[in-house]
Amino acid sequence: MGSFKGHVLPGTLFLLVGVWHIWSAVVRYVSNPKTFRVQVWNAVPGFDGRLKHLELYVISIGAFIDLCIELLYSTHLRFFVDGVLNPSHMNNFEHSGMLLMFFIFSLAVLLSEKxxxxxxxxxxxxxxxATAFCAEYLLFYFHSTTHKGLEGYYHTLLVIVIGLCILSSIAGALLPTSFPIDLCKGISMTLQGIWFYQTAFVLYGPMLPDGCRLSDSNITCHPTQSEVRGELLANFQLFSAVLVVLVGTVASYGFAASRYGHSDIKSSHSIQS
Incomplete structure (x- = not known):
């Protein structure tokens, strides 16, 4: 069983990085489509280069803080019981492994760049x-905490979004000049961040559907129709999130094209009109 804070913190990180990735990919493409290349991270311009690697620092520091919470605070340093891993905190150990992968990723990029x-x-x-996202995918797919009912449905949808992150990351390595692939990665990360927030507010916050309640670290829905309504609501929430992100992406492209657009972009728009 998770918690509200346990979903909001990673959700914030994915949301911030995802939105920044969308905007950066759009600006880089409209500025010069012919030289566009897929980038796994995006530098922050200005400030004499002092904030260039801000995205990587946000990932590394955020992952490290969350890792410490999962591994040190939540377990109360009781790693072993009777010579084996503490079975009461297996989910914390699993979350720690996922966060460690993202920390290693950011550290590898920093070492490569600096x-x-x-x-x-x-x-x-x-x-x-892609490896870090694979670790996250396997964590939620083969979780020691059995996700059933409405909780399981929300985590199933989360796994689908994580799968999009994996595919877009691998495709970025295979097709390094594809703007749609780079944009897809930003969109999938943004959706993952939104869905972490949605899960936090629905399962552990004030948006729990009527007929469902949180009791003894489990979500139960009575009658069965309440669980069905909750799943249908989850489908609508995911559809709304996709719609909002796509509209925001199109709007950001239009704004970036008008302000930073290369002559090729502007000429193609004038020909179409």
């Missing part, structure tokens, strides 16, 4: 990102 010790090409960094 030092000469790990000069990795962009394609390799995309595959490392």
């Amino acid at each position: 030092t000469r010790f790990l000069p990795l090409p962009e394609g390799a960094l995309c595959l490392i990102a």
Whole structure:
């Protein structure tokens, strides 16, 4: 069983990075479509380069803080009981493994960008990102905490969104000049962040559907129709999230094209009109 804070914190990280990735991909493409390349991370311009690696620091610091919460605070340092891993905190150990993968990813990118010790090409960094998402996918798919009923349905939809992150990351390594693929990665990360928030507010917050209640760390729905209504509501929530993200992406493209658009972009728009 999770918690409200346990979903909001990673949701915030995915949402921030995802929105920034969408905007950066759009700006890079409209600025010069011919030189566009897929990037696993995006630099923050201005400030004399002092905030260039801000995205990577947000990922590494956020993952490290969440890792400490899961591994140190939530377990109360009781890692072993009778010589084996504490069965009461297996979900915390699993979450820690996922967060460790994202921390390693951000550290690898920082070492590749700022030092000469790990000069990795962009394609390799995309595959490392895909590995981190794979670890997250396996965590939620083979979770030691049995997700059933409405809780299980929300986590199933989350796994689908994580799968999109994996596919877009791998495709970015294989097709390094594809703007749709780079944009798809930003969209899938944004959707993952939104869905973490949606799960937090529905399952552990004030939006729990009528007929369902949180009791003894389990969500039960009576009668059965309440669970069905909750699942249908989840479908509508995911559809709404996709719609909002797509509309926001199109709006950001239009704004970026008008402000930073390359001559090729503007000429193609004038020809179509």
